[in-house]
Amino acid sequence: MPETEPTPLDSDCRNCFGLCCVALPFSAGTDFAADKRAGSPCRNLQTDFGCGIHERLRGEGYPGCTVYECFGAGQRVSQVTFGGRSWREDPAGAAPMVEVFPVVRQLHELLRHLTEALTLDAARPLHAELRAALEETDRLAGGTPEEIRAVDVPALRGRIAELLLRASELARACVPRRREHRGADLFGARLRGADLHGANLRGAMLVAADLSGADLRLADLTGADLRDANLAGADLGTALFLTQSQLTAARGDASTRLPTTLTRPTHWPTTATPAPASRPGGRRPSRRR
Template sequence: MPEPTTALTADCASCFGLCCVALPFTASADFAVTKEAGKPCRNLDAEFRCRIHTRLREQGFPGCTVYDCFGAGQQVSQVTFGGADWRSAPQTAREMFEVFPVVRQLHELLWYLTEALSLTLAAPLHGELRALRGEIEELAGSTDPGFLLALDVPAHRARANTLLLKASELVRAAVPGKKRNRRGADLIGAELAGSSLRGADLRGAYLIAADLRKADLRAADLIGADLRDAKLHGADLTGAFFLTQPQLNAAQGDATTTLPTGLARPAHWR
């Protein structure tokens, strides 16, 4: 399966600190201060780097550690705006900050479509998935900010979701036994330690602070599941799909948590 030509992994060295400027945040457990959209974070230095990058959690900014632009930062900085940063070309700042979240959504879709193409059991859909990925990749690669701002992103998301859901059904159908459907379920703080959730549909489920220690989450669909502070110690996530690094970063776990291929154990896990 050919990989997309668009990089879907953040390269902060090639970005103008867009997530640190374009996005707003509110003083809370996730952020130590309140910041308006379009205003640089107080921790952003002159080289567009975070002064406290290695100490974000200790300094009260855990929200930053669970954010991923899926490569949209460098795409907007180096491609859409041709390498002209918002400090040296301030007339581009507002448009650049508005374009960034649009491209970020497109890149997230590309990430999911690319993962779907890696699912062998979803082979009957690979042709459609590849075609849609190519279409969205072309849109995201535009160098016309006005074109990007005018895109109907929800429509593209709906098309992608239809295919991703079909891919999920194909993969989970091969899992033996009865599969649990907890799509969009409110499982906040739920006691699910040791539960069998193999092949479960957990799309969009609220698993905030849920106890999933030693749970069987093999081949589970976790797209959009909220795993903030979920306890994944000893959980088996082998083959779980549509799970992103930000979701893992927001959860708790340890060395006994088994992760899907391609995802890294968060540094704060113990």
Template sequence: MSDETPRLEADCSRCFGLCCVALPFARSADFPVDKPGGEPCRNLLVDHRCGIHDRLPEGGWRGCVTFDCFGAGQQVSQVTFRGVSWREAPGAAPTMYAVLPVMRQLHEMLAHLRDALGLGPDTTIVEALEAARAEVDTATAGTPDEVLAVDLVDLRGRVGGLLRTVSATARHERRRRDGIPRPPRRIRAGADLVGADLRGRDLRAADLRGALLIAADLRGADLRWADLLGADLRDADLRGTRLDDALFLTRPQLAAAHT
């Protein structure tokens, strides 16, 4: 799996600043201005670098700090469009902008499949994970039209099912091995825990997939082996929180929290 790791990490030096052009954003706590999709950010330089990259939070550009393309930017720039930028081929720009968010979802799936394989599931599940990874990987190498034709709903559903199975098995085994008690009923997948006081709670091996943990106080909580796939951690207080081996926790989630 180590051969995939660099490809699933953003390399802005090999990207055409696509996230700074293709994606829209609205004036909010995350951005100081409005910007429609397809319009270059006012901070984007002619060499595709960000002019204020070293001071984004101070300028109110928090959304940029929490965004991660999982390497989709350089894939679209260097592979899908073979090194020809939106500036060099303006006629292809709209297609390039449409491909980016699809590619990002594909790369995020690859990252989660890699992590699932690292949990050491049984042979049958390994074969299913490898098959899914091969399918997603093939999709990332397609032409622009082929990438746009990917049925993301179907693919994400099937990949999500595999990840759910791996997570449930790994967490059950961890609870059995370490005698971890089951969490309270409100600590569950998709739970609304906005602003919840969870300080110091034992949340080991909990299923918090898709949970709303916005502004939750998790100081000193133990989230080892908890499934955090898709959990919303915006403004959650994670100071002193144990996150060792938390399942499917991503860089954007951590960037959005207070650590």
């Protein structure tokens, strides 16, 4: 049988009906300048489904929009699930489209991680399981609106998360004395120059953490919150399961090393950031939950 075309896992806003600007809610704050209800079009959405302030999102108070990534779900729902007929052309289809889009977005995020796991030579013993999971997830994402709404996403995510963790452990097994920070609260942590080679940082809270100059090669960053984290000079060249949206939410510079599959965010400085003077003391204690 001939191989099927791979499902595109990068956003293509030109072939989407502005679904992220319609389906998702947000509240006024540091990430968004105004409130918006789920299912209500953003006031900046144009008639051609483009953003009227796309080039000025950060300056206009919408940095949250700049870090959002649908992993290709927008164009799939727009052009495949609903056959290229927009919610403006078919108002009756607006509600189903709004319901389906977040589900497909989660499925496409899983597809993105499964696709990366299949590139890991060390995870070759799991490749058959990874391919089966990828095919199942892609089939679910390609269903009818009714079938997509019926998908048990939490159950699927749980199964795939364990499979991806096994792939991650195989990939990181070559690193001795790996640090374990899964789900750790590292808010504002001082980790400048830290040896995090092969560390497990899945789901870690790294908001505003200083990771400048840190060694993050083969670090598992699945779901890590990197908002406002300082990645200047850090080495993420072989980091695992890092996404473009995580990078865009962080702060880096020209000396930050990135995986070849990701691009340097346009708001990062084009020169290396001078290292601040050393300060005494270590990382502050983690906040108690």
